[in-house]
Amino acid sequence: MAPSSEYSARHLSVLEGLEAVRKRPGMYIGSTDSRGLMHCLWEIIDNSVDEALAGYGQNIEIILHPDGSVEIRDDGRGVPVDVEPRTGLTGVEVVFTKLHAGGKFGGGSYAASGGLHGVGASVVNALSSRLDVEVDRGGKTYRMQFRRGEPGRFSDSGKPKPTASFSPFVENSELDVVGKAKRGVTGTRIRYWADEQIFLKTAKFSYEELQNRARQTSFLVPGLRIELRDERRLAGTPGAEGPVSEVFHHDGGLAEFVEYLAPDAAVTDTWRIHGTGTFTESVPVLDEAGHSKITDVERACEVDLALRWGVGYDTTARTFVNIIATPKGGTHLTGFEQALLKTFRQHITANARRLKAGNDKVEKDDVTAGLTAVLTVRLAEPQFEGQTKEVLGTAAVRQIVSKVVEKELKAKLTSKARNDKQQAAQLLEKVVNEMKSRISARVHKETQRRKTALEGSSLPTKLADCRSNDVETSELFIVEGDSALGTAKLARSSDFQALLPIRGKILNVQKASVGDMLSNAECAALIQVIGAGSSRSFDLSAARYGKVILMTDADVDGAHIRTLLLTLFFRYMRPMVEAGRVYAAVPPLHRVEVVTPGSQPNEMIYTYSEAELYRVLDRLESDGRRYKEPIQRYKGLGEMDAEQLAETTMDPRHRMLRRVNIEQAEEAERIFELLMGSDVAPRKEFIISGSERLDREQIDV
Template identity: 40%
Template sequence: MTTNYGAEQIQVLEGLEPVRKRPGMYIGTTGPRGLHHLVYEVVDNSIDEALAGYCTHIEVDINADGSVTVTDDGRGIPTDVHPTTGKSALETVLTILHAGGKFGSGGYKVSGGLHGVGISVVNALSEWVQVTVWRNQKIHTQRYERGIPVTTLETNPSSETKTGTRVSFLPDTEIFTQGIEFDYSTLSGRLRELAYLNAGVKITFSDNRPEEPHVETYCYEGGIKEYVAYMCREKETLHKDIIYVQGEKNGITIEVAFQWSIDAYSDNILGFANNIRTIDGGTHLEGLKAVLTRTLNNIARKRNKIKENEPNLAGENVREGLTAVISVKVPEPEFEGQTKTKLGNTEVRGIVDSLVGETLSDYLEQNPQVADSIIEKAVQAFKAAEAARRARDLVRRKSVLESSPLPGKLADCSERDPERSEIYIVEGDSAGGCFQGDTEIALADGRSISFKQLVAEQAEGKEHFCYTIRHDGTIGVERVINARITKKNAEVIKVTLDNGETIICTPDHRFMLRDGSYKPATSLTPDDSLMPLYRKLSDTGEPGSTIEGYEMVWNPASDSWLFTHLVADWYNRWRGVYSVEEGEHCHHIDFNKLNNNPTNLQRLSSADYLALHRHHIEKTLHRPDVIEKCRQLRQTEEFRSMMSQRMLDPETRQILSEQAKAQWEVEEYKAYMTEKWRAFYESNEDYRQQNTEQLYRAQQRYWRDGENRQVQAERVRQHFIEHPERREEYSLASKQQWQDRELLEWRREKTKEQWTEEFRSKRRAALEKTYYQKTLATLKQIEIDRGFVDLEAYQNYRLQTKDKSVLRFDSFCSRYFDGNEIQALEAVANYNHRVVSIERIEEKFDVYDIEVPHTHNFALSSGVFVHNSAKQGRDRRFQAILPLRGKILNIEKTDDAKIYKNNEIQSLITALGLGIKGEDFDASQLRYHRIVLMTDADVDGAHIRTLLLTFFYRYQKSLIEQGYVYIACPPLYKLERGKNHSYCYSDRELQQRIAEFPANANYTIQRFKGLGEMMPAQLWDTTMNPETRTLKQVEIEDAAKAEELFTILMGDRVAPRREFIETYGTRLNLADLDI
């Protein structure tokens, strides 16, 4: 690291324009958390100076007007002219994103902040910023307002030799609409944390808003050792000394301090990377946990605390009672997420493992009494956990559930802030049917496997990809997750398709129709057109096919074949795995050209592709014995005759053509042939006309291919990512054009010419039903009725119906298939599938389902697309779903041992983050602050809801008392009249809506007996969308009465319950029931 720090150390990567438009992208939120982040970003710059060894004192002041001032005694932000921007380095840093000394190797070795956008983002999101720099015995000042400099850089001489930077700013109320008042305790906690993490740095924090300013100073020479001591101050520690590890390897600095306590039953490990708290963990924490587990198990076996035939202590066992702080400083950190909550550098794990392992082993061997105490505590934790797993009979105040993994059937949300998260507890896998376990799914890896196999393979950690129909109607691939049994002993039906395949599924499972809509299995008829899956292997004998044996899949959107590996390649590019620029060749990593999992593909340049195959060929075709055999073969008469014939073969001609193309790479040859061709072209009028027509037809064929359009769309998207300023340029040019009166008049006249009456009529007909779709559907129906595409019968149908939107077959072929009848007939054959029959099955089966992110549909190997299970009706960012199988245990009349043995209860406790029954409620452990009970609107649904309320009331009443429990209100009915529809939430509301219709009105009523009968969009709009849904918060108005009712209605004494029902049952008006 150089000691120079001037304008040349400031690297510029991009501009500041997007920040005010989308502040959430840069600070996470414009609420209180984002507001305080502005302070942290300015302080982080001062901390960076401290890490570089140039700053010892940082002052943070909340001023009386609500602004904040941060002052340090570092070197001061450079003020000389930046060689790239032509502005001062100070203005460059404050007005351009990703401009600062933390980029490259010239400024800072390590740094914190929001990926380096910090101080410029503070400038952009503040009403004003005032900067003062002391440097080179001069004082430099400049003022900015909403990111724009309003004064020039003023420079005055100074008699002082001090150096440093002072940044004052007032957050902009236009951005922070919830208020700009800083919370003292929030800032105090973070500043104290920074002082612990940076030993010896003095931080003075002053709040000047009250009449008597409040001032605190933080300075800890012991660094994170003092941090651990601070956290353990109220605990009975198991060993006196705090174990401390410090070291550096490959430029990465590691600091770890930890101590065990006797009276703590969980671990408390804080991880930091470049002073940023990594609340979601990362490789540094993974390394620490791994080395602790391994080291303590080794010591335990060495000291005979674990017998040879006994299992190792688990990680959560050895960490019980542990308080630890790990701080790493990484020159090139890789963080997951804009707010830096998880460290991704893989090399950090090994460095932590190595340094901590050596120090901890030495310490424990030199202090055997401490080692024995830690191991004995871990062994006790292990025994307690085992006992709890067997009977959940608590041996002390420690729940194994706290360290259990989340239940597999939980569809969690991505939000990690419990206050922003909510969980829906649903009955079974509501809003989706399921399949018998032997039903097979078509996978992108070339296999078709059953749901049972899928569950087993996912349990082994294997990843699967299925075929799916994307939102634009094109074929795609997508991940398969959460394969599981959704219901045992379910009623099923058997669906037989026109290809002879049979599917056993629940009656409500939805099948995709050719238009992309869905229909429950039990409602399908032979007239329904099902979305098909067709696959084949490429054949070089077919026109246009140049590669042999690669899988192709039919694309319903374009009615054409696509190579499956190109579909999977698009998925990788869409997910950002790689880009087209990384190479023009799409390579199967395992050399299996039928395994089209996106994880099995990579992009390679021509050179890398050839090198890879050259290396591979040396292991096969280029072995000495193979070469000798080939030499002998080429000398035979049969070989010579065969080669003579092969020269006439189209494939050989193709090879020769490719060789000719290679010859065109020679510049001299290219120049000669170009000159000769131009002379021919300019002297031949007929050829020029023919060439123009060929080019026109070629571009039509090219743009008709959906894959080509997708590639171009990707190019355009990438262009605007690399050149964001172009959007503004095009927008400005467009606005200027629309102000040009001559241009507007010209456009107006052209529009009049175009919009003739004939054009309007044709356009209206095309919008109602396209010629293409109607013609294709009619041809398919002829094929179904006659067993083949009878063109005479088709023509008779056209003449009888006089439907001009059904094209003549030759016109259809010419317009959409370049006159190729074979391709047109192939499109007809692959248009759809039909249902032949549906029959009920007396036998009941366990049924399965999967979840498919984003598209929520998948292809069965039988050749049709179906919907996945119910979890798509939610917003995955903040909504989780936990399906419970059937009616959960009534804990009112069940002892604790049975409660903890029950799988559904375990899932519920673990998913919510609850502790042991009877423990004090700890809201910080609750994973969701809105727990929503969502059950079907029938008797079973009401019973399940009551059992859940009983669980919450008896197991952890504080959940209800503190307002965390809600009941969802899905509609009972969908009322449709014409194109309009409405949802009714009670019988009374339904009757009121019907009464508003005219007496002779036609309408339909759909009764939602279960959530599974609702489409995902319906479920979202009516029940889960925070903007439109209705939730009822569960409250206890009369605690004594509630206690009495739960005891009577849910207890194990029958007589009081009978008396209650006989007394109050006759008074119940079902229409008034509100639950």
Template identity: 40%
Template sequence: MSEVKDKVPADYSANNIQVLEGLEAVRKRPAMYIGDVGVKGLHHLVWEVVDNSIDEALGGYCDDIKVSVLEDNSIEVIDNGRGIPTDMHEKEKRSALEVVMTVLHAGGKFDKNTYKVSGGLHGVGVSCVNALSEMLHVTVYRDGKMFEQEYERGGPKYPVRVVGDSDRKGTTVRFLPDKQIFPITEYNYETIATRLRELSFLNPGIRITLTDLRDKDEQGEAKHEVFFSQGGLREFVEYIDSTREKLIAQPIYIESDKGEIPIQVAMSYNTSYTENLVSYVNNINTHEGGTHVAGFRRALTRTLKAYADKSGLLEKVKLDISGDDFREGLTSVISVKVAEPQFEGQTKTKLGNSDVMGAVDAAVGEVLQYYLEEHPREAKLIVNKVILAAQARHAARKAREMVQRKNVLSGTGLPGKLADCSSTDPSICELYLVEGDSAGGSAKQGRNRNFQAILPLRGKILNVEKAQEHRIYDNEEIKNMITALGVTFGTPEDEKGLNMNKLRYHKIIIMTDADVDGSHIRTLILTFFFRYMKDLIENGYVYIALPPLYLVKKGREERYCWTEEEREAIVKELAAGGKEDSVGVQRYKGLGEMNPEQLWSTTMDPSKRSLKQVSIESAAEADHLFSMLMGDEVAPRREFIEKNAKYARVDI
């Protein structure tokens, strides 16, 4: 356990809490504050509360955080930090605790003396959670006392009150998301676990416990996990790469606190063909990168190239070597702490501070140069990997150009198997990627020809996790997908980058059978999109169709069911107290078993269908999952299947 500073500084009091504006707009326009009111926004409430505890940990005042999902889907977060100040706020004439919980942009994060570095820099966090909760109850342990206040949809039910003496320190927040705001209020355990695991790697020495009281075993024990990392980013890289074959035995670790920007980088090489870089600023995942990523890449390319030239390893190489080649098979995690970060980009997750680039460049360059000189064997392995990457990149470029040239030469460039739609407006057009010619035939007949296109896929596409890039463009099904979508490869910033200027559909729907083969084909397609067309996922264009599993019949009444629970309930309902064996149940094992009308009404009609949108909450977790499911290592895949077997349906 890390050492925790025991005394509360005299300057952390009500006067540190600065008030900027009220809460009125949050309930009217919640998406402006938490992104959306869907599942992502629902989980964002948890991050806001946990981030307050993490900020205490960053200051050295907290080393234990407990997160619980309670039976009613409320969330409880307990920390052993200093406790939110409860004394009177001079300007507001009420307890600072009430100000923090009920006033937007009120918090200690604006006071540099209170928090040197903070993830929650906008001060909207916990007050937004309060505004969007049916109920929120906060308990503060501080100054030898136990304080509490309860709120309903942001409004306090009574003034902050003392409810007893206590020698504890810290804050407990319990909240229940408001059903008037959120259509779905059920929390996903794995989503929360992924974020807490990430935070434990980013903040070594902090113990974070997750408990799910909704999920108990036969002995009544609730599901729980403890996330604790002593090795920090080194362990994070090893976790991401745990299902891959290592090229070097130990991660390279870089740490610098020169100047005012603490920098941590861990990096390792594996035998795969993809780069996986994850970056953070003050524990915030910077999906779009920024100046810290640019500084890292610049230092990596310069230092590795200088070493390779100096050692003569590139003398016989006739090809030009680019920055991409130095990053093939590289897994890296970058974490910087910036006192006043400037975020930009589409989702405000791109760091813009120009001084960070130079700081990261200098720190990485210095340590990496020393590492290469001290580890000549590993350095040679890395440079040889770079040379192979350059050769493969040239072959891949020729293969991509060949696919794109054939499209131009063939006129429309569209594959013959594609049944296109008549509309040319991408914003309303949908492309169904359908498993098998039989289901493809039903889908072609049942669809709305105006805006729905069908591309049948024969068999299983290539597993791109195990193939070099140039091999991918030889696969007929992958070529058909690329040409049907209208995308090309190569942007001014990145020769591998996806160019979506001529993307023909803004809904790409994967429709496979509800069996083991169908799940495998869906995972193969998703792996290809994740590795080579991630922009499609990040723009929200990729969906999974949800065909029904059962048709339940009694007489002329027919009902479709998507889950076992639904089937059981409808069978009972149609039996109406009689014998359940009088009710007919048809299990759909394949899409081809449905006629065109059934496929349309259950799976393709926008007014009735259910689609699951594919998103990437955590790039690090997604990379780990895809490499584990589709890679060479059998043991982790078997463990995953056994752990998740109760969620899967297998038909033999």
């Protein structure tokens, strides 16, 4: 049947109440996969957090039940149970069935909150096959039940199920009194089953996301206790073997949050910045007759910021509006970054001569290198871009945040206090070094572009390069010492294997500044040879070699040099490690020459540990085979001849390599800081605690 060209008012569909939510769920929760499922849960949790944020209640409990339902309990004031005069419905029914209804519009119940559009609870209700809500208030426990947003009663009296028979209210809905509450006890308990007709079968509640959100919220609302319990016994979760429970409770607030997030050693202490500002906003307000009238309202915006700089170059910035995370930023983040850049430019310009900054201007990336910051703003009725609240849109917040941060940061950088003065000097030096590093990388890149084949190479003279230009097959061996270099040159395949010798132990870059690293000959040569830059300017696609292989001696000094090299890669060329392009060669420790009868040449067996050597010797003795004494013990790569080095360490057909991976970057960063950082006390404690397990006989002296 051909579509009609007629189009009139009778063709329009009017979706009322919660019908619109079920028809177009993506408009309200973003998607119907796990992300949308989690968004529904955040809506309910945020309502409980808003109560704590307003000073009512200190405990929230989140339970993931085995039947797929989730339960949220709090000790807030409880959803109102009295009758709302305009609708004639109880407060519970209004909150869970009416869109754009709640206690966050009038301004009398919440000064600042996360749920602002008044659709959270009602949307969750509409997208649930069953929702039960119980409220403790006024010495009584009230209950109301819903099926896909419709109020009524389920017939089950024991274990609740969404498939139980349901009787909707026909004329007047009722809020049942199901028990007594202790005097002074208030709170709300909500349990719901996500509707399988709406959500994909693959949608699941993420325990890891719940952990992160609970931890984050406990930092943002000091004193709030959040208990998370998983009873699902799902494979791959902490509760796979049985019910698991975690409690998140922090009194330190944003400063403690920053210390938790910070991935590196500190250059500054954690600085706290507070401030407030006001702005006028035109909003529609209902008069007594119910008519909307545009009215100018004065709003207050509270700014709370914790920040610190570390020795690294990664930036970790978390922003929040009230208690809602804004992962895509917004006007508050823009104001923060604007103030940072303006303040540092002013101070570096004023101290350009002392800092040797020249006439170049610092950029945002120079200032935010190594920065860990948590910024939260609190204001009534903020404007978000969309129901998912990922971007703050209130324009006036940008200027307020900018002024507060600029004023307080300027006071920190110009403080006469001895500790502040020292930290400010170190911070300004770090920012200038980041600027110089960026400019140096840019100049180097432009030089490489301009260079022609006739102009020759600017690579270090000690590099023994390979002939191949194929990045996929080429390998760079970083060789310990010039003595090993001579043997390695004879052992390598010059078609695809390049050699770069390093002399002694390179700079410990975990302690050194960017400027010290760039001025160190060995570090600079290595970065130049790889050809992809360093820090933020590192471009993995520009790397000249497919593999970088650290070839050091199989002794304590070799292990130390390898650790120093890995520290350099981890801090300044981390994408190489993350891409699995950094390897450690595994040279043998021993060579056993097995006597072969007759005129045949003797058999050579290489072993890589003491345990392996003893196993080989035991096997030879049990087979009745003789071997020459003494067994050769390699102290270094230079003791091998070219044939032996090629066979054991360099020839891809026979060698063994260990790939260096970063499974958990934050844990790796912590270990690097412990073993290589400037803070001696934790390292001393680590060494003492592990001394009992050390066998003195195994020390290679």
